[in-house]
Amino acid sequence: MSAEVFTPSIISITDAAVDKVRSLVEEEQSPELKLRVFVTGGGCSGFQYGFSFDESVNEDDTIVDKGGISVIVDPLSYQYLVGSRLDYEEGLQGARFVVSNPNAATTCGCGASFSI
Numbered sequence: 001m002s003a004e005v006f007t008p009s010i011i012s013i014t015d016a017a018v019d020k021v022r023s024l025v026e027e028e029q030s031p032e033l034k035l036r037v038f039v040t041g042g043g044c045s046g047f048q049y050g051f052s053f054d055e056s057v058n059e060d061d062t063i064v065d066k067g068g069i070s071v072i073v074d075p076l077s078y079q080y081l082v083g084s085r086l087d088y089e090e091g092l093q094g095a096r097f098v099v100s101n102p103n104a105a106t107t108c109g110c111g112a113s114f115s116i
Contacts, residue, residue: 018067034070
């Protein structure tokens with residue numbers, strides 16, 4: 001009987017998010033681009049999520065790879081994003097990346113901000 005090895009990931013990434021990141025990287029024709037997910041102060045609930053594309057990775061960043069794309073999380077945002085899920089949705093509120101965060105005690109109506 002062999003032990004199963006499980007490597008926890010800070011953030012899970014849906015196939016829809018992987019596909020969108022891949023298509024955006026291809027549009028920019030820059031294979032070094034990575035999606036940076038971060039948390040900043042602000043929004044109606046205290047914190048809000050931010051997304052940007054970045055070619056550089058800082059020494060203390062955490063990188064999550066899936067399906068040929070990379071997502072970067074900085075050390076300050078790490079504590080707020082552990083166990084979260086990154087998705088990409090297209091709906092009435094437009095097309096956007098969405099974070100489902102089990103650590104959030106409350107979220108605002110649009111889901112763009114949260115509190116712990």
